[in-house]
Amino acid sequence: MANSLPWEIIADILSRLAVKDLLRYRCVSKPWCSLIDGPDFIKLHLKQSLETTSHHRVIFGDRTELYWVDLVTLDSAVRLPYPIDIGRGIDVLGGCNGLVALANKGGDVAIWNPSTRSYRTLLISEHEFYFLSDSFEFVMSGFGYDPIADDHKLLMKMFYTLVDEEPQDLDYYSEVEIYSVKAQTWKKVDDFPDHFVYRPGSGVVVGRALHWSVIRRSDTSNWIFAFDLVAEDHRELALPDDKDVKTSRMKLVNLGGCLCFAVLCNYNQDSKKSDRVDVWVMREYGVKESWSKLFSVAPSSVTGPFWYVVPVAYLKGGDRILLDQDGEKFLLYDVKRKRVKKLRGSSFPRIFDTLVCVGSLVGLDGDDGEGSGKKAGKKRKGKEQSDKKRDDFLSKGFKLVL
Incomplete structure (x- = not known):
């Protein structure tokens, strides 16, 4: 047939x-x-899955364990094997089109498709020789898709601590670089603005841009910082004129393809609790006037006291929204009845941060698999180049933090 x-x-x-x-x-x-x-x-398969919101899963976990659960059934969670060593912990740098970017504290990075188990490991930039002990950290990261170049890109802002000739003299240095999965190369991003305080975390993908919640240094107000993966430049998105939005803690998410944020109203630093959480959505991307409050969640007998509540995704039919409360449990928000309900019949390990991942066949241009000789050879070559750059760097009067 x-x-x-x-x-x-x-x-x-x-x-x-x-x-x-x-x-x-x-x-x-x-x-x-x-x-x-x-x-x-x-x-075709990716387009079908994205348009029908089928084959979507929620990835969640802490820095030592990672799980995913089907977004339709919300049944038992399945543990995922990491493609790199856990070491002192794994950071999820972002995800897009079924690919997830991961890094450990030792400086190993992988672009990974958990559906097919294919992955690519790479060196962090050309500065591998910096990454000893605690001499560096990820300030911010993001992983998204450039539809014009048909290329997935990983952006990382890294912070280095160096020691001058005298051990007591510390030198601090930060750099922003972007990795092209197609070209398999890093490129430095210049002119990253310094009038913002960048909160640690992975960028939220909406369309062709990555987004982070930042604080303007001049007045400590909240803004959204966006990086366009096609033009590889940045811009700022204004928030609605609301006191809580301007001054309270906030978390960005992609909800149904729209830029969305949850703001923690009247957050108490001592108790680490909020009076309520307001969820806002940008109906028309880039238009400040299109911001509208979607719903609010206040402590109740269902939730108990909480620090934050963040929308994760619309469930099938669009009449319910999956919520993450404090990284401890999932809840459901009933859009029609405008109330929070418990998620019944399922128990999950600790949630921590969440990432919605679509099941896809998207690969990594032939460099897939588990530890091929080709990748090992490329790693050795990169190590030799790194050693030379390290020696050149040290000859200028610096030494690494050990």
């Missing part, structure tokens, strides 16, 4: 299936394998 169907129909049918099924169906025949592995089908 399959042979009697046009390939367009076969491709359309297969594009609606989950990744785990498609990986099995590669064994049906060589033509099916070529179809499923082909770039056109991979894009």
Whole structure:
């Protein structure tokens, strides 16, 4: 029967299936394998999954364990194996189109597809020789997609601590770089503004840009800092004229494809609790006047006292929103009845931060797999180059923090 169907129909049918099924169906025949592995089908499958919000999962966990759960069934969580050593902890740097960027405290970075288990490891910039002991940290990061270049990009702002000739003299240095998955190269980003305080964390992807919540130094007010992955430049997005929004703590998210934030109203630093959380959404991207308050959540018998409540994603049908409370548990917000409900029938490990990830076949341009000789050789070559740059750097009168 399959042979009697046009390939367009076969491709359309297969594009609606989950990744785990498609990986099995590669064994049906060589033509099916070529179809499923082909770039056109991979894009068709991703487009179908994004438009129908099917095959979406929520990734969550702490720095030593990572899990995901199906966004439709919200049943038992599945533990995910890390593609790099855990070391002293793993940071999730961002995710887009089924790919997730990870890093450990030792300076190892991986771009990883948890659906196919393919990944690529890379050196952090050309400054690998800085990354000894506690001499560096990630100030901010983000991972998104450039639709014009058809390229996934990882942005990282890193902060280094160096020691001058005298051990008591510390020198601090920060740098912003962007990694191209297609070109497999890092590039320095110049002219990053210094009139903001950048909160640590991964950028929120909306469209072709990454977004972070920042504080303007001059008046300590909240702003949104955006980095366009196509033009590779930055801009600022104004927030609504609301006192709580301007001065209270806030968390950015992508909700249904729109830029959204949760603001912690009357946050008490001592008790680490808030009176309520207001959730705002930008209906028309880049237009300040399109900000509108979506809903509010106040402490109740369902929630108890809380620090924050953050929307994670719309559930199927759009009449319920999955909420993350304090990184401790999931709740449901009923859009029609405008009230919070418990998520029944499921128990999860500690949630910590969440990331919505679509199941996709998106690969890494042939450099996939687990520790190939090609990658090991590239690592050795990078190490040799790094050693030379380290020696050149040290000859200028600096030494590393040990």
